[in-house]
Amino acid sequence: xxxxxxxxxxxxxxxxxxxxxxxxxxxxxxxxxxxxxxxxxxxxxxxxxxxxxxxxxxxxxxxxxxxxxxxxxxxxxxxxxxxxxxxxxxxxxxxxxxxxxxxxxxxxxxxxxxxxxxxxxxxxxxxxxxxxxxxxxxxxxxxxxxxxxxxxxxxxxxxxxxxxxxxxxxxxxxxxxxxxxxxxxxxxxxxxxxxxxxxxxxxxxxxxxxxxxxxxxxxxxxxxxxxxxxxxxxxxxxxxxxxxxxxxxxxxxxxxxxxxxxxxxxxxxxxxxxxxxx
Numbered sequence: 001x002x003x004x005x006x007x008x009x010x011x012x013x014x015x016x017x018x019x020x021x022x023x024x025x026x027x028x029x030x031x032x033x034x035x036x037x038x039x040x041x042x043x044x045x046x047x048x049x050x051x052x053x054x055x056x057x058x059x060x061x062x063x064x065x066x067x068x069x070x071x072x073x074x075x076x077x078x079x080x081x082x083x084x085x086x087x088x089x090x091x092x093x094x095x096x097x098x099x100x101x102x103x104x105x106x107x108x109x110x111x112x113x114x115x116x117x118x119x120x121x122x123x124x125x126x127x128x129x130x131x132x133x134x135x136x137x138x139x140x141x142x143x144x145x146x147x148x149x150x151x152x153x154x155x156x157x158x159x160x161x162x163x164x165x166x167x168x169x170x171x172x173x174x175x176x177x178x179x180x181x182x183x184x185x186x187x188x189x190x191x192x193x194x195x196x197x198x199x200x201x202x203x204x205x206x207x208x209x210x211x212x213x214x215x216x217x218x219x220x221x222x223x224x225x226x227x228x229x230x231x232x233x234x235x236x237x238x239x240x241x242x243x244x245x246x247x248x249x250x251x252x253x254x255x256x257x258x259x260x261x262x263x264x265x266x267x268x269x270x271x272x273x274x275x276x277x278x
Contacts (some may be wrong), residue, residue, distance in 0.1 A: 002044065005124060006018070009071075013161060014028075019078055019225045021235065021267050023190075026260070029177065029178075030181060031204055033085040033176055033177065033178055033181035034071070034181060036174075036186070037174055037185050040172070042275075043171070044150070044169075044171050045122070046127050046150065046152065046170060046172070046189065046220045047189060048124070048125065048126045048127065048189060049126060049129035049152060049189040049190050050113055050126045050129065050191060050192045050193075050194065050268070051125070051126055051129045051130070051190045051192070051193050051195065052106065052109075052110060052128060052130050052131075052136070052137070052140035052193075052194045053070060053130070053136075053193070053194070053195050053198060053201075053202050053205045054102065054106060054133070054135065054136025054137065054139075054140070054195070054196030054197060054198045054199060054202055054205065054227075055099075055135050055136055055198035055199055055201075056131075056133045056134045056135035056137065057096060057135055057199070057200075058096065058099050058100065058102050058119060058135045058136050058196075058197060058198075059096075059100065059103055059134070059135055059209060060100060060103045060105075060139075061097065061100045061104075064093060064096065064097040065150075067093060068090070068093060068094075068097075071086055071089055071093065072090075072141075074086055074140050078243050082278075083143075083153075085265060091102050095152060099197055099231075101215020101229070102136060102139075102196055102197050102228060103135070103136065103139045105137050105227075105261050106139035106140045106143065106262070107139045107140070107141065107142050107143040107146065108143065108196065108261040109195065109198075109227075109261040109264050110128045110139070110140040110141070110142070110143025110144045110146075110147065111143040111144070111146045111147040111244060112143075112147070112261060112262075112265045112267060113126070113143075113144075113147070113268065114128060114143065114144045114146075114147025114148065114149035115147045115148070115149075116265070116269060117151060118147070118148060120168070120278055121267065122226070124194070125149075125276060126142065126191055126272070127144070127149060127150040127151070127172075128140055128143065128144035128149065128150070128151055128152065129152040129153075129154065129186070129189070129190070130152070130153055130154070131153065131154055131155065131156065131182075131201075132152075132154055132155035132164050132165065132173065133155060133156075133163060133165060134163065134165055135195075135252065136198065137153070138165035138166075138167060138197045140184055140194075140196075141153060141165055141167035141168055142165075142166070142167040142199070142242045144278070145167045145169075145216060148217070150169045150172055151167055151168050151169045151172065152168070152169065152172040152174075153165065153172065153173050153174065154174050154175070154176060154182050154185055154186060155174060155176065156175075156177075157175060157176070157177055158180050163261055170197070172240075176216070183205070184210060185201065186209075186271065187209060187212065187218060190209075190222060190277075191272065191276070192222060192223045192224070192225070192271070192272060193206075193222060193223070193225065194225045194226045194227055194264060194268075195224065195225065195226045195227060195232075196228065196233070197227070197228045197231045197232070197266060203235070203236075206226075209222075209224070209257070210224070210254060213254055214247075214251055214254065221275050223256070223267065223268055223271035223275075224254060224255040224256065224257070224271065225255065225256055225257075225258050225264050225268065226257050227255070227256050227258055227268060228259065229257040229259055231260075231278050232257070259275060269277070
């Protein structure tokens, strides 16, 4: 009788985690971050979004109060070497707490938008979309849920800060590795942008989209709201950019400053109604 010997079957390349996480398979991972969300958005019938950007560090007053109490507790037990650092954290926290109203206003605005779009024909509805993390992103997603609509989160894997907030619609909670693929999905479906106060990430997202619109790489008309005029004028001197010829005067028409949820909602409703003949 002949003894037959069989080798163990090798993994197919696409089933091999070592290969799929290798440098050689990077293009496959990039394609997956295009095809996966594309399939999911089609299944969920999402083709229009209103994107709300803003800081992960702006939280509700309740959250700031809890953190302050935690720091005070630490201060009571701290040694002399730790006191200065904790006091620094306390001062920084109090400065951030001054911006907590933007958390509440992001909730209010997202809820107003969602309640309005529910009155539109289904194919013309706009879903609230954020970066899916804490802070302003959480607030906007919460407002969408309170309004009874879809709530989209395009999360990014980071070593700190970013984790999915609890107000995302099942099936519309995405996780990205590549920033540029995440930005693609922000821009591709966006029919309007709301830029709340934020830091480097928010600035990056704002400037990239303004550049794409300015250079007509994005040809569709996208109403852009910059929320919190005083904050943003302290951060960016738009008028100086015009004075020095770095941008054209008409580039300032690419966006609109607003300071209240009602101002933002009225402007968005008017512009979207005009553009899409709602």
